[in-house]
Amino acid sequence: MGSANQTETTIILFGATGDLAVRKLYPALYQLYKKQNDVERFAIIGTGRRAYDHETYRAVVKESIKAEGVEADDFLKRFFFYSIDVENVEAYKGLGELANKVDKDFNLSGNRMFYLALAPNFFGTVTTHLKESGLTNTSGWKRLVIEKPFGHNLSSAQKLNQEINHVFDEQEIYRIDHYLGKEMVQNIQVIRFANPLFESIWNNRYISNIQITSSETLGVGERAGYYDRTGALMDMVQNHILQMTALTAMEPPSRLETEDIRDEKVKVLRSIRPVTIESVKEDIIKAQYKSGILENGEQVKGYRDEDNIKENSQTDTFVAAKLYIDNFRWAGVPFYIRTGKRLKVKSTQIVIQFKDAPLNPYLDQQPNRLVIHVQPDEGLSLILNAKKIGESQETMPIKLDFCHNCTNELGTSDAYERLIHDCMRGDSTNFTRWDEVALSWQYVDSIIKAWDEAKAPLDYYEAGTRGPKAADELLAKNHFHWWPITTVEH
Ligand SMILES: NC(=O)C1=CN([C@@H]2O[C@H](COP(=O)(O)OP(=O)(O)OC[C@H]3O[C@@H](n4cnc5c(N)ncnc54)[C@H](OP(=O)(O)O)[C@@H]3O)[C@@H](O)[C@H]2O)C=CC1
Numbered sequence: 001m002g003s004a005n006q007t008e009t010t011i012i013l014f015g016a017t018g019d020l021a022v023r024k025l026y027p028a029l030y031q032l033y034k035k036q037n038d039v040e041r042f043a044i045i046g047t048g049r050r051a052y053d054h055e056t057y058r059a060v061v062k063e064s065i066k067a068e069g070v071e072a073d074d075f076l077k078r079f080f081f082y083s084i085d086v087e088n089v090e091a092y093k094g095l096g097e098l099a100n101k102v103d104k105d106f107n108l109s110g111n112r113m114f115y116l117a118l119a120p121n122f123f124g125t126v127t128t129h130l131k132e133s134g135l136t137n138t139s140g141w142k143r144l145v146i147e148k149p150f151g152h153n154l155s156s157a158q159k160l161n162q163e164i165n166h167v168f169d170e171q172e173i174y175r176i177d178h179y180l181g182k183e184m185v186q187n188i189q190v191i192r193f194a195n196p197l198f199e200s201i202w203n204n205r206y207i208s209n210i211q212i213t214s215s216e217t218l219g220v221g222e223r224a225g226y227y228d229r230t231g232a233l234m235d236m237v238q239n240h241i242l243q244m245t246a247l248t249a250m251e252p253p254s255r256l257e258t259e260d261i262r263d264e265k266v267k268v269l270r271s272i273r274p275v276t277i278e279s280v281k282e283d284i285i286k287a288q289y290k291s292g293i294l295e296n297g298e299q300v301k302g303y304r305d306e307d308n309i310k311e312n313s314q315t316d317t318f319v320a321a322k323l324y325i326d327n328f329r330w331a332g333v334p335f336y337i338r339t340g341k342r343l344k345v346k347s348t349q350i351v352i353q354f355k356d357a358p359l360n361p362y363l364d365q366q367p368n369r370l371v372i373h374v375q376p377d378e379g380l381s382l383i384l385n386a387k388k389i390g391e392s393q394e395t396m397p398i399k400l401d402f403c404h405n406c407t408n409e410l411g412t413s414d415a416y417e418r419l420i421h422d423c424m425r426g427d428s429t430n431f432t433r434w435d436e437v438a439l440s441w442q443y444v445d446s447i448i449k450a451w452d453e454a455k456a457p458l459d460y461y462e463a464g465t466r467g468p469k470a471a472d473e474l475l476a477k478n479h480f481h482w483w484p485i486t487t488v489e490h
């Protein structure tokens, strides 16, 4: 039996010819291969239905990494292809034989990572067949990496979880939320807990509201079939936005151990105030984009005119919400979240707005803010007040910027690169545990139910804008406004 922290790995990748593998996973693996000495020993068996041979597959991988030379050749020689229809249990036998051969040839200690980059309806079937065909019966460790979406509501997620639990223990399951692999999302806990300056005021006495935005300029793209059944609430809020909320709001973990951090996130998710028919109407907005003009001048279609979208689709491509975390630290502090497609800018940022000082004599000041820039620029801005130059006593806002991805010559690693490496090392901290997934679905299900019962109307916004007016009104009710998306200067 291999030890759990051995990094040598055979990666058996289901969905090896798909969009995610080609756009994200191969470039991430190549970067990992180039940078990390401890992951020199790995090999990949890609699978799909098409009848590729190893060379055709290597050409696909090569095209995706856009690299030439000896280094690329050494990388590519680790790739093998096995053609399989995942529903055919008989076909797994040959996959097992290839896995044994690759394991032996590359001396990979029987360690196996099964990566499911497939349509979610196959997740349960593949896991079951892996066991039935003996592929999980290996001499080393076995781990399951599972892409999103993990179910489409709480009950389907529970069913899927039961299926995979027949084959893998919870510690062997790595549920991907790629936001947890982003540099600045991982930095949230360091910024909070390694700086007494912030930690001491990170509560309802000093913070007036928190704004979490993840906006995209892209439309629904090639994923219409999936997206039209899903929408922004399930696609982005259920996972990425709630994970960022949990990291921003959680209590300090007693140790920096995987389960301690996850326990603290779970407590936050459990403390989110339940949604009611009344509150959903007031606090949660759903909208869909109409045609419009993007910042670059491109005229784009409305959502319902996109290919493969129903002409009367009611799917939300934008969601904004106010939520409360009903615990001692956050009582009374609104958390505003928003996410949408075809908006003005591509950006993810978290703004912590502090309360004004009591009896403040400077009336013209702006509130202090800490901005965590998650992407595209990675860094921090702190907005303070200072005296305007000269005789006057007027104030002016000053901005202290730290750009995280400007000073690092190599740039920061891609999220998938970190997460694959974490899985090889057996570190599941930045993957979601089952109870986090369940609580997130419980919250999202309650919104969908309340929307239905309240017959909540769908709002609209022009593509290329900041979203519907209703999202601004949501904050205006509490005398706040969304802080503009800013960049870090360097
Ligand atoms: N694309 C993205 O940006 C993101 C994707 N995801 C998730 O990743 C997963 C994959 O998405 P994506 O790459 O876009 O999907 P694609 O539709 O592009 O690819 C699907 C893959 O599955 C394979 N496949 C389909 N049916 C079978 C079958 N019966 N037996 C064997 N293989 C099969 C296809 O290979 P072949 O055609 O050769 O059979 C192909 O490699 C999904 O769960 C998605 O939600 C998550 C986040 C982002």
Ligand SMILES: O=C1O[C@H](COP(=O)(O)O)[C@@H](O)[C@H](O)[C@H]1O
Pocket: 216, 235, 236, 348
């Ligand atoms: O999970 C998803 O995330 C992407 C946005 O990811 P980002 O890293 O580019 O911010 C989103 O486009 C997609 O719809 C969703 O499934």
